[in-house]
Amino acid sequence: MKTSESLVPRVGNISFLNCAPIRWGLGDSGALSDVDLVSAPPEQLATELLSGNLDISPISLARYLQHADDLCLLPGLAIGSDGPVRSCHIVSRGPLEGLGGRVVALSEASRSTALLARMLLEDAVGVRPRYRTLGQDVDAMLSTAQAAVVIGDDALRLGADVPSGLTVHDTGAMWRSWTNLPMVYAVWAVRREFAQARPDLVDEVQEALTDAVGRARSHPMEVAIAAARESRESRNGAVDVPVLLDYYQALDYSLGERQMAAIHEFAARAFARGEALTPVPARIPIHEGQT
């Protein structure tokens, strides 16, 4: 990728293992030197993008749908799964059917999975729990709640080694059996102003990210080894290579027709429940913002 003029785009990257393949791919191609890559948890990236400190970033689908007027979708890229996702779970002490009137703790790190879990519990399982939003610490969450909704590396670790007495319900699998659709947890978004001012840079970043995903897909073992190393260096604890190989098989970074249909379905179901978000996100992504 070669950036035009001197402007270096400020690009977000989720600091979880779900984006380790993209970090690996950007490093492999050398594109890392053409962008100012900012790694942080998803909610922090959303704040930075919406306040103008980032130009392009992954953002939880729920947040994107709340701010669709200010953002454009970057075509072709998302974080989702067609079935189990392995890192977005409802963790419970007993069956989900028993959660009526009980407390379910929602991780403050999540917007999409938190909303999805509420939809699944109320509209698919048919229970009405009470919710409390807490910092993502599974032990602390489960000390005051009957179930917890968790995402990212903590959830991945938990699903790979389930503590006794707990059941892990994968929200990707639940959404798939409810709707027959893949789930899109996050999309890449561009500030509308930036998309209008620098469509050339948006295209370059989009190409670099797509290329990174392709490179990572062709080197699964190298990616899993690099991600395992990354996890050992983080304060949260190691994730083993076989777990990561499975994880990257489950994760889908594409945003095609089926994923767009899934976004519409998610938005429509959430809107019908009274959520403050746009029910029909722009179907034609980026260049629509330039009219």
Ligand SMILES: C=C(OC1C=C(C(=O)O)C=C[C@H]1O)C(=O)O
């Ligand atoms: C698959 C994941 O995708 C994500 C889930 C998000 C959410 O629930 O709001 C937000 C961004 C992504 O990190 C994950 O975090 O495990």
